[in-house]
Amino acid sequence: MSSTFDRVATIIAETCDIPRDTITPESHAIDDLGIDSLDFLDIAFAIDKAFGIKLPLEKWTQEVNDGKATTEQYFVLKNLSARIDELVAAKGA
Amino acid sequence: MDLAYFHLIDRIADLDIGEKTIAVEAQVPQQSTIFEGHFPGYPLMPGVLLIESMAQASGWLLIALMKFERMPFLAAVKEAKMRRFVTPGELLRIEASVVHEGSGYAMTQAKVSVGGKPRCNATITFGIAAFPNADLRGHMEAMAGRIGFPQQMIAHG
Numbered sequence: 001m002s003s004t005f006d007r008v009a010t011i012i013a014e015t016c017d018i019p020r021d022t023i024t025p026e027s028h029a030i031d032d033l034g035i036d037s038l039d040f041l042d043i044a045f046a047i048d049k050a051f052g053i054k055l056p057l058e059k060w061t062q063e064v065n066d067g068k069a070t071t072e073q074y075f076v077l078k079n080l081s082a083r084i085d086e087l088v089a090a091k092g093a
Numbered sequence: 094m095d096l097a098y099f100h101l102i103d104r105i106a107d108l109d110i111g112e113k114t115i116a117v118e119a120q121v122p123q124q125s126t127i128f129e130g131h132f133p134g135y136p137l138m139p140g141v142l143l144i145e146s147m148a149q150a151s152g153w154l155l156i157a158l159m160k161f162e163r164m165p166f167l168a169a170v171k172e173a174k175m176r177r178f179v180t181p182g183e184l185l186r187i188e189a190s191v192v193h194e195g196s197g198y199a200m201t202q203a204k205v206s207v208g209g210k211p212r213c214n215a216t217i218t219f220g221i222a223a224f225p226n227a228d229l230r231g232h233m234e235a236m237a238g239r240i241g242f243p244q245q246m247i248a249h250g
Contacts, residue, residue, distance in 0.1 A: 041198045058197040
C-alpha cells in the first residue's frame, strides 16, 4: 500500500489513540474507526501539516450533504489517501 | 469586562492581518457576583473565563481574517495552562496568533499576561461557519464597534 496510507494511518492512530494494526486501507474513518467530526479536525490538521495541503473538508461535506458524493469517497482511507495524493500533486503542478 | 454578559474583551490594542496576530486588553472588574462564590474571602478569576477570554481574542482575530463574513465557534481547547492566579482589578493583555487555517476550522495559540508576565495560555480550535442569523451578525457588529474592531474590515452586502 502507498506510503500515503501508512502516514495517514499513523496520524490517525496517534491522534485518536486507535491501535495502528486495526487501521486498514478499507477502514471507513467514521463508520469503522468511530472518528467523529471534532476528532477528524485534529486528523485534518495533522494531514494538512504533514503533506503541506489543505484538505477541502467543507467542499467534501457539502458534496455529501447534496448527494453528489458518498462518505466512502472521502473517508475510506484508501480513497482519502488518493485524494491527498491528488492534492499534493496539484500543489506541485 | 462584563462577566455577566460574557463580554471578556474591552478593546483591541493591536490587530495585524499580515502576521495573523491580535492583542486585546481586558480589565477584570473589582466586583462581581462570580467572585462571591469563586472564592469566598479569596476572589479569583475562574480559569474557564480566562479560557473564554483567550477564545474571544482568537475569535476576533479569525473574524478579521475572514473579513467578517463568517463566524468562529469554540470547538476544542488543548494545553490550557493556568500558570498564576488572576485577581479582581487586574488589567489583562490577551494575545493570540493563528496556528493553522483549515477548511472549516482554525487553530490558534493564545496567552494572557499581566504586566508582561504570563498568567495562562492555551491552544484553541474553532469550527468556522456562516453567521446563523442576522441577529447574531448584528450583535457581533455592535460588539465590534464597542471593542474598536477596524470598521473597514467589516464586509457588507
